[in-house]
Amino acid sequence: MVSPDLPVFSSVSDVDVLRADLVAARFTFDAVVALVGEDAMDALVREQPAAARWAVEQARSAGASTAGTDAGLAALVWVFVLGGVVESAELSAAMPGVGVEGLMRLGLVEPAPGGGVRAAVDLRPHAADDGLELWVASDVGAHHREGVLRKDHVLGIGQASLTLAANTVRRDVDTALDVGVGCGIQTFHLLRHAGHVTATDLSERALAFTRFNALLNYEQLAIDPADMDARLTLLQGSLLEPVAGRQFDVVVSNPPFVITPRTVGESEEDRFTYRDGGLPGDQLVETLWRGLGDVLAPGGTAQMLANWEIPSGAHWAQRLDEWTPQGLEAWVIQRDVESPADYAQMWLRDASEDRDPVAAQRRFGEYLEDFASRDVEGVGFGYVWLRRPEVGRAHGVGRVFEEVLREVDSPLGPWLKREIDAADALVGLDVASARAVVAEDVTTETYGRPLDPHPQMIVLRQGSGLRRTHALTTEQAGLVSACDGDVPVGALAAAVVELVTDDDLDADADADADAAAGQHGTQRQVRDLVDFAATLVRQGLLVIE
Numbered sequence: 001m002v003s004p005d006l007p008v009f010s011s012v013s014d015v016d017v018l019r020a021d022l023v024a025a026r027f028t029f030d031a032v033v034a035l036v037g038e039d040a041m042d043a044l045v046r047e048q049p050a051a052a053r054w055a056v057e058q059a060r061s062a063g064a065s066t067a068g069t070d071a072g073l074a075a076l077v078w079v080f081v082l083g084g085v086v087e088s089a090e091l092s093a094a095m096p097g098v099g100v101e102g103l104m105r106l107g108l109v110e111p112a113p114g115g116g117v118r119a120a121v122d123l124r125p126h127a128a129d130d131g132l133e134l135w136v137a138s139d140v141g142a143h144h145r146e147g148v149l150r151k152d153h154v155l156g157i158g159q160a161s162l163t164l165a166a167n168t169v170r171r172d173v174d175t176a177l178d179v180g181v182g183c184g185i186q187t188f189h190l191l192r193h194a195g196h197v198t199a200t201d202l203s204e205r206a207l208a209f210t211r212f213n214a215l216l217n218y219e220q221l222a223i224d225p226a227d228m229d230a231r232l233t234l235l236q237g238s239l240l241e242p243v244a245g246r247q248f249d250v251v252v253s254n255p256p257f258v259i260t261p262r263t264v265g266e267s268e269e270d271r272f273t274y275r276d277g278g279l280p281g282d283q284l285v286e287t288l289w290r291g292l293g294d295v296l297a298p299g300g301t302a303q304m305l306a307n308w309e310i311p312s313g314a315h316w317a318q319r320l321d322e323w324t325p326q327g328l329e330a331w332v333i334q335r336d337v338e339s340p341a342d343y344a345q346m347w348l349r350d351a352s353e354d355r356d357p358v359a360a361q362r363r364f365g366e367y368l369e370d371f372a373s374r375d376v377e378g379v380g381f382g383y384v385w386l387r388r389p390e391v392g393r394a395h396g397v398g399r400v401f402e403e404v405l406r407e408v409d410s411p412l413g414p415w416l417k418r419e420i421d422a423a424d425a426l427v428g429l430d431v432a433s434a435r436a437v438v439a440e441d442v443t444t445e446t447y448g449r450p451l452d453p454h455p456q457m458i459v460l461r462q463g464s465g466l467r468r469t470h471a472l473t474t475e476q477a478g479l480v481s482a483c484d485g486d487v488p489v490g491a492l493a494a495a496v497v498e499l500v501t502d503d504d505l506d507a508d509a510d511a512d513a514d515a516a517a518g519q520h521g522t523q524r525q526v527r528d529l530v531d532f533a534a535t536l537v538r539q540g541l542l543v544i545e
């Protein structure tokens with residue numbers, strides 16, 4: 001039997017039989033981690049399968065493959081996660097309901113060239129922090145097959161997918177949109193808190209994988225397999241074209257943001273659809289970014305991951321500010337910057353293009369010439385959050401472009417939400433008359449010479465979320481240490497400034513002459529300190545009582 005090129009269900013009973021086998025084999029995320037080990041699992045996400053292969057080989061050599069036993073689980077991991085070959089009988093024993101014939105009919109396995117069977121798709125369990133457990137099928141990855149990936153490769157759950165899912169600020173909404181759905185991972189998370197999700201992709205293959213995965217997980221996702229459209233609509237088309245004229249409460253996208261040199265006469269078949277939008281430079285990201293304002297309902301938010309080019313001599317955020325539609329708030333966090341050469345190497349490796357050294361060398365040169373043609377000095381990567389303000393509601397984020405290169409907490413979404421809520425709560429709030437306390441996760445570090453009574457530097461450090469740090473002035477340090485919730489911030493700021501000014505005057509011979517001029521400066525210092533306190537409140541280092 002020739003297996004189809006895609007996983008397909010022809011009936012709901014097919015789904016139920018496959019599900020029953022996966023459950024009986026204990027093909028769960030936790031069981032797979034227990035089998036291969038946590039480090040090996042992390043390495044797998046980075047497409048480094050050696051440690052996991054070794055662990056599973058040990059398990060397989062220890063026992064015969066039977067449904068519901070660890071040996072059955074080992075066979076499934078070997079085939080579907082690690083790309084191994086098994087005898088038909090072994091797989092049939094591990095999945096007795098569907099059997100190898102059934103797996104071929106569903107497009108999940110195929111005859112291996114040297115005998116036995118192998119996976120036609122990658123199928124693996126996925127578990128999220130909110131308790132969501134799924135099985136997700138995608139195209140087989142680089143470690144399953146020799147050679148370069150197919151151009152219409154449907155991406156599995158990679159590091160970027162996990163990052164976007166973890167960054168998404170989740171709230172109960174009516175409608176959500178996932179642009180570039182791939183195997184469906186963002187959509188499945190959205191279905192947990194959105195009444196209806198619309199998912200788009202240029203690739204019919206991607207939509208077929210998403211449909212298969214949605215059906216396979218219909219119970220967990222609360223989908224009626226006979227009426228999937230009631231909760232999930234799949235639309236083919238480019239970027240926002242399939243949803244023109246519609247608006248959504250939440251939009252997410254892990255778009256094909258990789259910047260790839262265009263070649264003369266190239267066609268869609270020449271591109272890796274999963275990562276290359278087919279436009280020069282970062283134009284695909286720009287087009288999506290500029291268009292997001294049209295599909296956001298009032299109060300609606302969009303989050304995506306992106307790469308952007310940084311021209312020589314320009315500030316990285318300049319173009320991004322221009323791309324942000326009028327009236328939208330934006331919070332952009334640049335997480336990484338690569339040189340053109342490092343960027344080219346990284347993406348040649350990603351699709352295993354570097355397995356052909358001659359072609360890879362030529363392609364590397366094309367990347368560098370392409371970047372040079374636009375005078376690109378670096379390529380930024382980061383997180384994008386946009387919001388269309390709602391009339392009559394306080395919105396305090398405005399436009400923030402910041403670089404955060406240090407490690408941050410994951411999942412980051414709840415922390416982003418906390419900062420957004422704090423920024424909104426600050427609108428119209430008179431911070432000077434509010435009382436504040438230092439957040440639980442905040443510490444100070446002092447730096448100075450041993451035995452020196454005065455530290456040379458005091459650093460305020462946030463222990464979670466974006467893990468921000470602030471090097472404090474003496475006044476700022478005094479203010480933060482006095483924030484115990486008893487006295488309003490403005491009064492504390494005035495007291496701290498007075499104390500520091502008195503100290504300075506004591507040390508100053510011309511104190512009288514300076515006193516009058518100092519009055520004005522003092523007021524400004526107090527205002528600056530209160531503004532600093534407001535920044536700390538917004539960032540979650542101070543909490544208004």
Ligand SMILES: C[S@@+](CC[C@H](N)C(=O)[O-])C[C@H]1O[C@@H](n2cnc3c(N)ncnc32)[C@H](O)[C@@H]1O
Nearest residue numbers: 161180181182201202203238239254256273274
């Ligand atoms: C990086 S993958 C992301 C897949 C999935 N959403 C995730 O988070 O893992 C990008 C997806 O965008 C799709 N795509 C490529 N060009 C597109 C376009 N012009 N419009 C919409 N989707 C596109 C690809 O087929 C692919 O499924």
